[in-house]
Amino acid sequence: MRFTYASAIPVAIIVLAAAAPWLISSYELNLMARFLALAILAIGLVLVWGEGGILSLGQGVFFGLGGYALAMHLKLVMLDPGDIPDFMQWSGLESLPWWWVPFENPVCAILGVVLVPGLFAAGFSWLVFRRRVGGVYFALITQALALAFSTLLISQQAYTGGFNGLTDYSTLLGFDLASDDMIVALYWITLALVVVAFLGVRFLMMSRFGKLLRATRDGENRVRFLGYNPAPYKVIAFTVGAVLAGISGALFTLHAGVISPALVGVVPSIEMVIWVAVGGRNSLWGAVIGALLINFARDEISSAFPNIWLYGLGLMFVLVVSFLPDGIAGLFAANRSGRMAHLLKTLRPGRAA
């Protein structure tokens, strides 16, 4: 590869991000780690929504499956042999449900983080796409999925921890989750996974698979009448998005110390889409920036002014989608054209402040 200054920028950003443990407080580091975990989900959405044109309003489901898979393990490792988690005792369960048992094993749990959302997404989307149901219909079905999933989690309290979800974990693979070293280590793992997800999805976008996916988005029938079955491309994109969402959920659970229905339902699922809409649905960089930006903003605003946050979020949906369909990344990509350059200039004083 030839060296350009432009190609040095990503390297500089990654180095800077890797040095964050020495630059910011451990509270801020934990926040950063959480939001980087969410960025992995956003990267998946670029493939699903931006490249594939598949709007998923149920990304929280896969996020939740990954999160719960890991959280089940974290709950189980704290127990004495033969014991069951506290909330199960409260609900009157006598023994561990059979489907909890495999998650005692850390390898099974980590495989579960990837396989449970992946297999579920593959099966679900295959059933829908093979019947050529897509577009708005698919978006609505995924929303119904998010609703059913979160309601089920709440109602099956004895098995899922109900509304409170799964929380209070202390160790992972024998390491103390609360220790400073562990926080830093988990941050680096998360950052590394962001880079891997970024490069992996970028490779998919550049490969023939990516071209066929875009082609399917723009004209599913043209692709079909060139002799391709379009369904597998959509199923794979959706599955990759779900796996990334699962990994994102597992990492988020580690950093936040909790996974609960409130993080995976209809509203959180659709908010995940707005991260990517704001950042730019066709840009991996944009998605990462969008996820970080909105979540930091939410962290700052929503606790102090919950009203303003909800109005702002609603308005953001309307304005970004109507006037800035390519998001922040669109502003920069269009930098070369005169009109946008002008728009950027008008924004510059704001950025300096």
Added chain:
Amino acid sequence: MNIMVPVEHETPDPRLLLAVDGVTVDFDGFKALNNFSMTLDRGSLRVLIGPNGAGKSTLCDTIIGRVRATSGRVIFKGEEITRLPEDEIVRRGICRKFQTPGILPSLTVRDNLAIAAQRDRRWWRSFGLDIRGTERERVDEVLEQVGLTDRQHETASLLAHGEKQWLEIGMVVATQADLLLLDEPTAGMGPAETSRTAELIRSLLGQHTVLVIDHDMSFVEQLDGRVTVLHQGQFLKEGSVSEIRNDPEVAAVYLGRAKDDAAPHA
């Protein structure tokens, strides 16, 4: 009118590529095709004409599986394809150009052709970055043929209308299908572009069998192939261009257009 159609136990005529056998397409009571039959020999050129609503596009749709025949059969290379999935029909060797250019707008001209040229269309073979060498050569060849070599790295949506039409013809050719269905390939083209298109199509013969739909009689004359006339979903006439031109029945159909205007667009 008696058309030879292969029956299962007979050995099919090796020259015969396609047989449409008594196909009827019924759209909720409106018969877009009514017991229509036709055969095509390998390497031949056939032009299908007829007034609006005659069923020309429906015929293409039926051959390619987009519309399913209510009754009758479509036989390709001796095998019935009437009920096969669309993508399977294409893989058997039929490819169609649509009326409005059906290109892949966000890909480059070259990638449009590369996707068409790729022979192995199974999804698990799609994770590479480029197509096979022989297919690359095929793409270069087609680019040359349709005159888009200089613009191969441009995004297809940026092409002019006529160029998009050529690109789509190129895509259909790049699939190396035995049978090419070209639905109004000159729609929206000027006279110069139209004759270039006719030349392009004539250059495809031999390697491919071509079925062209068009109303433009001057284009049909330049193509100089056998002409089949459809009217109200039924076979009307078949013959050389000059025979069709001088046929009183065909003239009556084209002149007596008034009653056809009530029919839906094909």
Added chain:
Amino acid sequence: MGELTLFVGQIFNGFSVASLFVLSALGLALSFGLMRVINMAHGEMLMLGGYLAYLTLMVVPGPLGILVALPVAFLGAGLVGALLEATVIHRLSSRPLDTLLATWGVSLIFQQGARNIFGAIGVDVTAPAWLNHTISISGGPLDGLTLPATRIFIMGVAVLVLGGLALLLAKTRIGLLVRAVNQDRETAAAMGVNARKVDLMVFALGTGVAGLAGVVLALLGPVTPNVGQSYIVPAFLVVILGGLGSLVGTAIASLIIGLFSALVQIYVDVSLSQVLLLVFVIAFIQFRPQGVIAVRSRALDS
């Protein structure tokens, strides 16, 4: 209470739930058929109808207040719908998925607005005395069956609205224009139909019907800022099952979903019934991906 009573009672419930789904989904289905867009703020039109009923009953108390509330909610929600169409949806009409997102934003704003104006807890609309009784059956095979009058009223409203819309579409000039645009937007526009105006009208009509749904919902429980959210997801599923923009399809799909939910709830709790409903919908599209009433389209990418 006997098995049969329980079963018949659930069938009755199924019909009354189906009536709510019809009222909630009709507007969605109409504008989806016409413009291929789904308004995610449609649930908030129900909410608006509910609050308008509450306000109307403060001004017009007494037995007939609820009958005044119906037209008020219809007009109020229809007007807001028209405004929404003209400002947000029209701009995005060629981008259906983006319309989903933008209207979701509108729905968030409406919900938060309602929370600020009316409070998060919700307000009660008391059913008038003439609706406040139940028909009980004692003796015979259906001993113990109770049919609340409000639920019968809801079914009545649904049937009237459905019949009214069917008449409007079949017999009036407006209906003719709607059908024309529905069938072939470009040709209709070429023949001088103002498709833009038809879109706006149908959209306003659809949100107006949602306003009516809000009034009848208010008879069943408190009106809260997210009352619409609890009905909107089943309404979306009705649109998926119904087939493009078909009144009959919407009615049949509502019945299917209403009866399915009610009957399944004999055996499982509400949350599991939601899961089973989703499984049912996915199973259904394996057999009829085009919905209950299939519209044959000849466009390449519709």
